[in-house]
Structure formats: structure tokens, C-alpha cells
Amino acid sequence: GAVVSQHPSWVICKSGTSVKIECRSLDFQATTMFWYRQFPKQSLMLMATSNEGSKATYEQGVEKDKFLINHASLTLSTLTVTSAHPEDSSFYICSAPASGGAEGPPDTQYFGPGTRLTVL
Amino acid sequence: GESVGLHLPTLSVQEGDNSIINCAYSNSASDYFIWYKQESGKGPQFIIDIRSNMDKRQGQRVTVLLNKTVKHLSLQIAATQPGDSAVYFCAENYYGSARQLTFGSGTQLTVLP
Numbered sequence: 001g002a003v004v005s006q007h008p009s010w011v012i013c014k015s016g017t018s019v020k021i022e023c024r025s026l027d028f029q030a031t032t033m034f035w036y037r038q039f040p041k042q043s044l045m046l047m048a049t050s051n052e053g054s055k056a057t058y059e060q061g062v063e064k065d066k067f068l069i070n071h072a073s074l075t076l077s078t079l080t081v082t083s084a085h086p087e088d089s090s091f092y093i094c095s096a097p098a099s100g101g102a103e104g105p106p107d108t109q110y111f112g113p114g115t116r117l118t119v120l
Numbered sequence: 121g122e123s124v125g126l127h128l129p130t131l132s133v134q135e136g137d138n139s140i141i142n143c144a145y146s147n148s149a150s151d152y153f154i155w156y157k158q159e160s161g162k163g164p165q166f167i168i169d170i171r172s173n174m175d176k177r178q179g180q181r182v183t184v185l186l187n188k189t190v191k192h193l194s195l196q197i198a199a200t201q202p203g204d205s206a207v208y209f210c211a212e213n214y215y216g217s218a219r220q221l222t223f224g225s226g227t228q229l230t231v232l233p
Binding site: 004 | 164165
């Protein structure tokens, strides 16, 4: 099946610094990617929809100036957590539908392995 | 909002027994449902999906049942193995939502030797 990678797999940073997380679709193109956040023993919560060549769409309650998303190519989306604080510590996961992003019936989404962010 | 101190529902089964994991979904307009398996520290892994025009679908050792009347989804795992120990999430999607998935709360499955 389709493969989605994330880098880094884990990162530890100091409070106030910014961290960039990359999400890549390795063998398919993704005009749309999704970013989720998962706290311990909780479900995945959608943060934003990343759109290639246009602005990301953020879910209610997610600060777009804090979580910067750039979808610069058909295989790469990046999430930058700016001025990170301890409460931003979480597991960040991206996903991409395998269809190439065309509108139509929903397709299986493939998830990356996640990035564990710890803010000290 | 987020629930502080939320604990996942848990299910413990003996190795070799069948497991049934349940999920209640929220949107009556949802037309596509997926079960994911998530091992500790990893991303969700696709198990099986079902569309709303079906009420049952079988895969290898897994079966998904859909009851749209009561908005209920279940995952049955036959002959549960230790490698099946993980958190299982159901996810729902409806056409027109840009294929965004809404995840259920998850169930921690533990397979006992």
C-alpha cells in the first residue's frame, strides 16, 4: 500500500523555540494531507487540512499562527509549531488519501508513523 | 474540548478467542467507515473499511458490521493473537467533507497468553 513518512520521529525542544515536522507521501501524490494531534490515551484530533498550492484549512480552536502549515509540493507537507510550550507536547500524525486528492468518493487514508514532540 | 484524564475503554481476551470491539459513530450522514489499529508510539494502520450501502464486510480474520439504524459499528477479530494487542479506532467520513476523518475514542485490546 501507499507509504507516508514523517520526520523527525521524535523531537525534544526548549520552550519558546520552533519545530518543523515533515510529512511525505513516498510513492504517490497527495494534493491534500491532514494533520492530527494525539494526546496520551486519547483519540486523534484533526488539526488542519493541508492543501497543495493554497492555504491550509484549520479546525476550530487551532491557532493558524501557531501551527504553520506549508504544502509546497505534491509529496510534502510541513507543520511548524512556533514558539512551542510544554502544553504543545503531543504526538503529531499526518495522513494522506491515496487517490491523489481528486474529489470524489472517500478513499483510504494512509497515516505516517507520527512525531513525538516534547517541549521542556 | 479535550477530556483531561480520559482513559481508553479496555478489552482483554484470551489468545485464540474472538474479540468484538464496538464503536458508536456520531454523524448519520457518514457514508464511509474505517477501522484502524494503532500500536504504541506508531501511526494508525488501516484494517478494514465499509461503505454505508453494506452492513457487513469480511477480511482476513476480521469482520466489520455496520448498523446504520443505531449508528453502530463493530470489529470482530477471529482467533485473536498477541500481535493484535493495540488500540483500535473507528473513523467515519461523509462525502463532501473533503475526506476528513472523525475518529472515535478508541479501545485498548489486550491479548492474554
